[in-house]
Amino acid sequence: MMTYIDYKTLLPRTVIGVLIGLFVIIPVFTTSVITLSILISSGIWAIAVMGFVLILRTGQFSMGQAAFMALGGYASAILTVNLRMPFWPSFLLAGVISGIIALIIGLVVLRVGGIYFSIITLAFGEIVRILAQYMEGITRGVRGIIPPPPPTISLAGLEINFAAGNPVPYYYFMVLLVAIASLVFWQIGRSRLGGTFASLALNQVLAEHQGIHLMKYRVIAFTVAGVFTGFAGAYYTNFLSIITPLMFGLWQSIQIMMMSIVGGVSSIVGGALIGATVLYTLGRYLSLLPIYNIQYLLFGAIVVLVLLFLPKGTGLVDLWGKFWRKVFREPEEYEMPEETEMAVE
Amino acid sequence: MPPAEIWIDGLVQSCIYMTMAFGMVLVFSILGILNWTHGQFYMLGAFVFYYAITTAARLRFHLPIYVSFPVSLLVSGIVVGGLGVLVEKLVIERLTSPGYGMLYVTAATLALIFFFEGAAGMSFGLLDKGLATVLPGVLELDSFSISYQKIAVIIFTLVIMISMYIVLNRTKVGLAIRAAAQEPTAASLYGISVGRVSLIVMGIGCALAAMAGGVMAPVYPINPFMGRLPMIFSLLAIIIGGLGSLTGAIVGGIILGLLNSVIAYYVSYLSEFVLFLLVIVILLVRPQGLFGAPIK
Numbered sequence: 001m002m003t004y005i006d007y008k009t010l011l012p013r014t015v016i017g018v019l020i021g022l023f024v025i026i027p028v029f030t031t032s033v034i035t036l037s038i039l040i041s042s043g044i045w046a047i048a049v050m051g052f053v054l055i056l057r058t059g060q061f062s063m064g065q066a067a068f069m070a071l072g073g074y075a076s077a078i079l080t081v082n083l084r085m086p087f088w089p090s091f092l093l094a095g096v097i098s099g100i101i102a103l104i105i106g107l108v109v110l111r112v113g114g115i116y117f118s119i120i121t122l123a124f125g126e127i128v129r130i131l132a133q134y135m136e137g138i139t140r141g142v143r144g145i146i147p148p149p150p151p152t153i154s155l156a157g158l159e160i161n162f163a164a165g166n167p168v169p170y171y172y173f174m175v176l177l178v179a180i181a182s183l184v185f186w187q188i189g190r191s192r193l194g195g196t197f198a199s200l201a202l203n204q205v206l207a208e209h210q211g212i213h214l215m216k217y218r219v220i221a222f223t224v225a226g227v228f229t230g231f232a233g234a235y236y237t238n239f240l241s242i243i244t245p246l247m248f249g250l251w252q253s254i255q256i257m258m259m260s261i262v263g264g265v266s267s268i269v270g271g272a273l274i275g276a277t278v279l280y281t282l283g284r285y286l287s288l289l290p291i292y293n294i295q296y297l298l299f300g301a302i303v304v305l306v307l308l309f310l311p312k313g314t315g316l317v318d319l320w321g322k323f324w325r326k327v328f329r330e331p332e333e334y335e336m337p338e339e340t341e342m343a344v345e
Numbered sequence: 346m347p348p349a350e351i352w353i354d355g356l357v358q359s360c361i362y363m364t365m366a367f368g369m370v371l372v373f374s375i376l377g378i379l380n381w382t383h384g385q386f387y388m389l390g391a392f393v394f395y396y397a398i399t400t401a402a403r404l405r406f407h408l409p410i411y412v413s414f415p416v417s418l419l420v421s422g423i424v425v426g427g428l429g430v431l432v433e434k435l436v437i438e439r440l441t442s443p444g445y446g447m448l449y450v451t452a453a454t455l456a457l458i459f460f461f462e463g464a465a466g467m468s469f470g471l472l473d474k475g476l477a478t479v480l481p482g483v484l485e486l487d488s489f490s491i492s493y494q495k496i497a498v499i500i501f502t503l504v505i506m507i508s509m510y511i512v513l514n515r516t517k518v519g520l521a522i523r524a525a526a527q528e529p530t531a532a533s534l535y536g537i538s539v540g541r542v543s544l545i546v547m548g549i550g551c552a553l554a555a556m557a558g559g560v561m562a563p564v565y566p567i568n569p570f571m572g573r574l575p576m577i578f579s580l581l582a583i584i585i586g587g588l589g590s591l592t593g594a595i596v597g598g599i600i601l602g603l604l605n606s607v608i609a610y611y612v613s614y615l616s617e618f619v620l621f622l623l624v625i626v627i628l629l630v631r632p633q634g635l636f637g638a639p640i641k
Contacts, residue, residue, distance in 0.1 A: 061448055109625075112632045115379060118451070119584060120628050123621040126577070130618045250577075254455050261452050293466030293569070300460025304436055307453050 023175055027168045036167040038284050039277075040239055043174040046276035047181045047232040049259045051225030053268045054185060056260065057194070058221045059201035060110070061118045064125030065256045068226050069233030070248035072098040074132060076234035077145040077243050082138065087150040087238075094234035095227050102226020106219040113204075113218070125250055132245035144244035147237060170239050177235060181228050182269045188224065189268045197221055255279075258303045264315020271317040278316065347610040349489040352603065357495045357564070358578075359602025360502035364557040365579035366586070366594035367509065368550030374526040374589055375539075375546045376437065378447060381454040383554050384576025385461035386425050388569060390555025391562040392469055393421035395476055410480065414497070421559040422552035429551025430544050432457065437547070438540070458573075465569035473566035480563050494563045501560045505553065506595065512549075513591075522546060578605070581624045587634025596635060 027036065048065055055062045075097040079090035109120045132139045139145065188194050196217050199207040208214055237243040263275020279299065286295035306315055365383060372380045397417035401408060408416075436457070440450040480493045513519035524532040525542040533539050558572070565571065582601040586593025601620065609616035627634065 056448065059448075061451055108629065112628055115447070115588070116584075116628050116632050119580060120625055122577070123581075123625050127618060127621050127625075130615075130621070134614055134618075250573075254458070257452055258456055258459070261449075261456070291467060292471055293463045295463070296459040297463025297467060300456045300458070300463060303456035304453050304460065307449050307456075308436070308439060311449075 020179070024172075027171055031168060033167050036171050037239075038281055040167065040170055040174045041236070041284075042277040042280040043178045043273075044232045044236045044239070045256065045259060045280055046272045047178060048229045048256050049263065049272035049276050050181055050185045050268055051229040051232075052256050053260050053265050053272055054188065054197070054221050054225050056265055057189075057197040057201055057268070058218050059204060060113060060218060060222075061115075061257075062121045062222075062225075063118045063250065063253050063257075064121035064123075064128075065225070065229055066248040066250070066252035067121075067125035067128040068098050068102060068229035069236065069252070070128050070132060070243075070245070071101055072230030072233030073237035073243040073248065074139060074145070075230070077147040077237055078138060080147050081145055087148075091150075091231075091234050091238070095231040098230020098233070099223055099227035102230075103219065103223045106222035106226075107215075110215055110218040110222060113214075122250060122253075125253055129245050129249050139245070142244055142246065144242050144247075146242050149241060150238060174235070174239075177231065178273075181231075182273070184224070184228070185268045185272075193217075193220070255299075258299055261303050262306050262315055264310070264317035266314050267317045267321075270320075271315055274316050274320070347607055351606050351610045353489070353491055353495060355603040355606030356599075357498050357602070358605060359599045360498050361557050361561055361575060361598075362579045362582045362602050363595050363598030364502055364505055365554050365575055366582040366598045367506075367591060368553035369579060370583055370586075370589060370591055370594040371522075371546050371553075372550040373583075374591075375522065375543045376433075376441065378437065378441065378450050378454070379580070380437075380547075380550065381451065381576070382432070382457040382461065383550070383579065384572030384574075385458055385465075386429060386551040386554040386572070387558035387561075387575055388465060388567075388572035389428065389461060390421045390425045390558030391567045391571060392465060392558075393424050393555065394418060394559030394562050395474055395567055397421060398476065398479055414479070418501070418556050418559045422556040425555030426548040426552030430548045432551075433544055433547035438543070462569050462572075469569065471569060473568050475566050476563045498560050498564065501556070505556065509549075509553075518545060578620075581620060584624050584634055585627060587636040590634070590636040593634055593636035 026039070030036070048069055051068070052062060052065045055065075072094040076090050076094035079085045079093060080087055083090075085093075105124060109117065109124075112120065133141055135141075188197075196207075196212055199210070199212065200214060200217055204214065233248065236247075240247075259275040259279045260272060261275070262279055263271035263273070265271055279302075282302075283295045283299065286298060310316070310319060365387060369380055369383050372378070372383075394417050397420045398413060401413050401417065406413070436453050437450055440453055480497055482493045483490045484493060484496060511519075513522060521532070521537045521542050522545070524535070525537055525539050529539050532542075557575075578601060579598070582597035583594055584597070585600055586595070586597025604623075605616055605620060608619050612619070
């Protein structure tokens, strides 16, 4: 059903280190607002995509991931603007609140799986959007909330100023956030927990007969995804310094799904990063073209083509993996039997 | 008690949700997937209908409206039904072959939403188009009035439902469809090509959606994004009626349309909220809906 990628054959540690180093020094070469804001937004969407893929690994198809971004964003904005809390506690609370709501929803909803779960999460996402739109007293409706920029931090004589128009601190904080999320999701993916998730997706009945409590692991995946998606939403809100109900609707949930498919669901971290960056960058540049709606057309076409020609959810990340193995590895290691590919790392 | 107009509006909505939900359930019962692109076939049907009607008018055919209206509907049904067959052949069939989970075909139909909306936006423009002058006039009854457009919607739905009943229960194709829905393996042992049945069913389902879009075109403005809401609502109708049951789709459509209209009369914008909540509760308490089979 899903092939899983062994990271050791995909990217050695040195290459990961070099990549992280490259991303860290990007602001040295360019402080262009457009480039950096594209990278920041891609990173934020990538975190949401990681959450989606984690839920997908338990065999469930969530259609309401953008709603958790909205919850996180609204939580942080309401806490700072309406309740006048300082920025950092409210940012942390946003993730916690989103996670708690995900836990509650998961406990109630994950009893029904499969297509019913998709529809319930869809309905949940729409409910969040409608509430945000019409609870004018708290959320200011479609006018949206405008959170103040995070306060300046003085760190060892260094002034980190989150003022508008200066994307560099936002960029570094995004890198930090993505690094933490990647680390957590990567560890989940390769740990016993990730194996359990995979067993749920591959054969639910067999997993249940092995003594695996389905509900428990589904809820764990859903909650972890909820926490990080909430952080992503809170940070996106503060980066754009606005949140409106229309920013995180059903269509953004579908966009998250599309990013995950293009990147490849076989790898939680790599696929999410590649998919989000490729699609977000593409969409941003396509929207500059004078042809309206071409990004919708191309997004849809790309996803369908990826599904048809890079089948079973391997996506772009596996294309890269094949290339890597072909160039840098011995041929006999490249021709792995099907069983080892299917085996969970 | 809301006035009669509210009930009539609800009935008109019911008709559309019913037709669309019927097509979706038909596709689900054979292919085992929810076709999330259904709303976009509704939208494309409305556009084809618009161009058929306006072209007929521009070429000065001087057809009476009771000829050009059904003919345009048929045209939109055939064109979009053909498109649906193409989608099933090119995309869905390849992704439902053994070894694939349901996830990928769901993802593909979701992505096709964007594809068709983008294509429609690029080729027809993003502005609203109106067809309000196609069926002018209002039928005055003593205490209330109905516009002819809404009467057309209701008559269309009756015709569609009766003809679908006849097709499914009185023809060989219908027999094949029912057999394939019940037990695909056994059906193929009796010489029914399940692949061909799924093509036929996809064509019928998409044609139904397209004709629903066409018949609604004079009532609502036409734009590339008009398919989103009817799709979600017909999905809710399917849930209320029970996934996989054709009777359920019809009853669910009626319930949902009337509920939406009546709740909106009392709490205006909160009606969608109430409906989504209702659907969540139904899914939690009785996931198989009113008429559905128990979940496997």
